[in-house]
Amino acid sequence: MKDFNLNKIIKNIVYFIKFNxxxxxxxxxxxxxxxxxxxxxxxxxxxxxKLMSYFETHSSKEYEKEINYLKKIGYITIFxxxxxxxxxxxxxxxxxxxxxxxxxxxxxxxxxxxxxxxLEQTKEKYRDYYENENILGGGFxxxxxxxxxxxxVRVKKNDIVLDIGSAExxxxxxxxxxxxxxxxxxxxxxxxxxxxxxxxxYKDKVTIVNKxxxxxxxxxxxxxxxxxxxxxxxxxxxxxxxxxSEYEVIKENESLLKSNFDIRISCCxxxxxxxxxxxxxxxxxxxxxxxxxxxxxxxxxxxNIKPPYFRKGIxxxxxxx
Numbered sequence: 345m346k347d348f349n350l351n352k353i354i355k356n357i358v359y360f361i362k363f364n365x366x367x368x369x370x371x372x373x374x375x376x377x378x379x380x381x382x383x384x385x386x387x388x389x390x391x392x393x394k395l396m397s398y399f400e401t402h403s404s405k406e407y408e409k410e411i412n413y414l415k416k417i418g419y420i421t422i423f424x425x426x427x428x429x430x431x432x433x434x435x436x437x438x439x440x441x442x443x444x445x446x447x448x449x450x451x452x453x454x455x456x457x458x459x460x461x462x463l464e465q466t467k468e469k470y471r472d473y474y475e476n477e478n479i480l481g482g483g484f485x486x487x488x489x490x491x492x493x494x495x496x497v498r499v500k501k502n503d504i505v506l507d508i509g510s511a512e513x514x515x516x517x518x519x520x521x522x523x524x525x526x527x528x529x530x531x532x533x534x535x536x537x538x539x540x541x542x543x544x545x546y547k548d549k550v551t552i553v554n555k556x557x558x559x560x561x562x563x564x565x566x567x568x569x570x571x572x573x574x575x576x577x578x579x580x581x582x583x584x585x586x587x588x589s590e591y592e593v594i595k596e597n598e599s600l601l602k603s604n605f606d607i608r609i610s611c612c613x614x615x616x617x618x619x620x621x622x623x624x625x626x627x628x629x630x631x632x633x634x635x636x637x638x639x640x641x642x643x644x645x646x647x648n649i650k651p652p653y654f655r656k657g658i659x660x661x662x663x664x665x
Contacts, residue, residue, distance in 0.1 A: 469512075553571075624659060635659075
């Protein structure tokens, strides 16, 4: 009697369905994508109504500019500020050697994007970094809650830079000439190949770390103090943007905050409701002065977002001697 292999039978059935009903499955997938977009749109409409209803009974001077802007446009947006200026025309190019799209950043630096991006998506993503997020500054909107650097907290000449949660690493590419050494941390494998292409001209000063920043060292995790053991205690700039794990990284690497490095930190606080307070507390306890980026964000991707809805975007920290 032959063995009864249920897994093999199920695989054969799935293969039969996929092979014989490809068109129907593709149509179903498209319908599900449309439905998903409609549901997300309805959620945003509901959030807009909830926010407006809340501030009808909870008047606030603090968020007056942001609320008036939302009333003007009639929908919810992550960055509730008027556009002041725009980038000139952006050109995206396909690199035949790497088989990746790229933008010529600051006129002479190639910033690569993943294979799944077409040229139009590449241009739109790059424009979004500048015009909506204002990551690098430049005054594209009235306020810039996602701007990493300020006069007090910025990369200095010959700093060691830790870019934790780099994605495309436009920030690292922008400061590459100032820094002595840059460690780029990125867990999303889609970005590793573009990062390698972007920083190939700077391979002597850039290390790409495809590990999670943690309080242990393993094949997939790394402690920051271990990473910096071979580095002299000098200028250190730390940028942290890791989808809600910012507080954990700072807490788990608190020993680094007590070191003799001249540390400056730029850390996202908008992913979670209480992150601004938690991160501010631990930084102040370790002797840092803090400031926040200008303005507020509405992190619409958090299903647990609560009143007053607006969150501080970036906390910046530094020590004075």
